[in-house]
Amino acid sequence: MTSHDPGSDPASRTTPPRSLVARLASSLADPVLRALVAATAVSRVGRGVFFAVTVLFFTQIIGLSAAQAAVVLAVSSGCGVLGSLLGGWLADRWSARRLSFAFEALGGVMLAAYAFAGDFVSALVLASLSGFLDSMGHSSRSAIIARGFAPERRVHARAVLRTVTNVSIAVGSGFGAIALALGTPEAYRIVIASGGLLCALGSLPLLRLTSAVDAPSRTALHDVRTETGSIDTDAASASRRDWNRRSPWRDPRYLLLSALSAVFGMQFGVAEFGVPLWITEYTEAPEVVVSVLLIVNTTLVVLFQVRASRGTHDVRVAGRVTMIAGWLMVGACLVYALAAGLPAWVAIVVLVCAMVAHTFAEILSQAGAWGLSFELADPVRAGAYQGVFGMGFSLGALASPIVVNATAITYGLAGWGMLAAIFLAAAIGIWMIARRAAASVPSF
Template identity: 80%
Template sequence: MTSPRPDPDPIEASKPGLIGRLRASLSDPVLRALVTATAVSRIGRGVFFAVTVLFFTQIIGLSPAQAAVVLAVSSGCGVIASFLGGWLADRWSARRLAFGFEVCGGLLLASYAFVGDFVSALVLASLSGFFDSLGYSSRSAIIARGFASERRVHARAVLRTVTNLSIAAGSGLGAVALALGTPEAYRTVIAVAGILGALGSLPLLRLTSAVDAPARTPVTGQLTPTGSIDTEAATAALAERRDWSRRSPWRDPRYLLLSVLSAVFGMQFGVAEFGVPLWITQNTNAPEVMVAVLLIVNTTLVVLFQVRASRGTHDLATAGRVTMVAGWLMVAACLIYALAAGLPAWAAIVILIAGMIAHTFAEILSQAGAWGLSFELADPVRAGAYQGVFGMGFSLGALASPIVVNATAITFGLAGWAMLAAIFLAAAIGIWAIARRAATSAAASAPTTATA
């Protein structure tokens, strides 16, 4: 493990307001490099998110079903890459891997500008999703090793705030193509988005080797000064390698269960991105523009509150409690959304905004709790693999969420929303139970450790 990074200057940290808090956070060189890289690359992603579906359907000429297949396959490739990225980051330089993956992802994104049919779109989407997830897992390994325990969740919160701001800015650039509506405009902004994504990887080169995994002792090549094989050193290296293998996240049932439950709760992103827009257009009298309004509400609240809501969630008990609160807020959000059906337009608008506010705070708190638990319950020796498994769980949740949301809320209305609420509450209770038990075990072992 590396030495913890210094905390921001307390005077600077006490400055009020979002800008003051972010400026204080950037006194850390690791976080500064990650924020710079994220800000640039996510602007590119924001452009892409804004124009993707319409580019596929209106410019390339794909059917909605074909566009859905392209996006689903891209998500599926991301599931595999999430674990692979962390696994690789335990064996090679995480900063160099992240840089290489981000460059490849950006160039693949720019290549969308030359897509002309379903097959080429499918291939590029698969590769782009694969490298984007590889880069994300490598960055997670950097965060796990580059910060002290109490600073990791804060770093995640800052990066998520910057991500939302950058995606919003990128969406504004994407609106230029939407307004012009020409193939040339679409292809130009997509090429620009890809180039920004590739350029966003450059600040990662400023990171030092302190964020990389410690080098493992090779089993072979252990020689004495006389040139003979040092059997004792070779045996020690082999024992180290076996211990390293035993620390695999796949042998940690508690962490695997945490990853599964977090993936289930992570389906709340699918509710916002897939379920709510369909619910508004098919089951309420609210205007379709409410989809954009709710997105603005969500983004604004995340930017304003994610960092402060994440304070203290490196503590296991605190992480469990905020997740439980998030579970009840998600229950409230599901039921509030359901109430919007059949109401007059003005009432539906008020109800939907109230639902999104509850939903967004559930998102903010659940993310804070998930980050804290994913870092604190991981074995630091295999930080990359553990973060890869956790990221893979979220990718699986994202892949399954449209199917689950459609099979519940969209199909059965109020009863379906109640089913979703029960699913989220059950996941939150499970995560809370894991956190509580882990906190109790840690507290019980603390006196023994101190005595020793």
């Protein structure tokens, strides 16, 4: 299928569906998206290297205990919470494209420096700086998307970038497997340094972006001039007060949306933390199934994320797909729970079915979250709004291992039921926000 509205082009009614590669290629006619895709493709290969080797590098090469490695990753996530907020705030005051370039380049250097880490303190410092800079870069990029595309194209752009991200991370994980196969400290350090340099190089395409993606000058917004050319101080003061009133922290609806989206975003923690532990501790399925489920997830996201995101710039559609995602997540939680105690081959089938439902819940919830996070934000403070929304997801990522362990891993079937109820409640809340927003007159 083509990436534009088929009803807008009579010829498209007779055009056969195109492949995923063809659809992505047609999207790259937009110079902003082309620059973002190029940057994402390179930098996420580097990130994929780290996803594959980081934990084992900490424990087997540096010699950290499992508890110390967990502390390093938790502190990194905590720094990401602050980075999300600060990155959006800065993107409303300075050039978002230059900030994104700087954050990506510096973040890549920090990742490359992992190769020289030798103890707990150095790993903690580097992980904290890396998480902080990566989150700042993500918020500034979200501000670029909010300003660089028409409303009906923003979610499509996010979907394309997420597809590219998944493919690139998979490629990076393949490079990381070289270090895992060789198992020597030198192999780990060379692969890590190479991954960090790739992340830094991924910042270069961002320099091709134009000033159109930057926020309007605050001076231009605040300095209201009279016909004689002098500054109207009363009007300028009123403009400054209006700027402050447009803060996301004064928008209860958006804050609630961010909080509920953060709760639903804990489904990533279910996949990354809960499912591997559930498989190894409670089911008869072999450990290799963890990798199989990751492949299933990545493949489905690559194939369906762009397609599933169409139309979710409409808040009604965004609310509906989030509600569907909520029910899918309920089903996934309960099916995961059923895998316990079954014969190995039956457990594998059950786990794959659960991951399919889980992945479509992920795809739809992300599409809905992107649409609502853009459409319910004040366009004048796009960076600040996206920073708050990103901060919510970072908090969800920080909390998810604790919540998943306290429910599913601790209480088994009953715990999975608790998780299902949490996800459904969050989806219902987001759906209600979308429904009320669609029925109300826009506030700005």
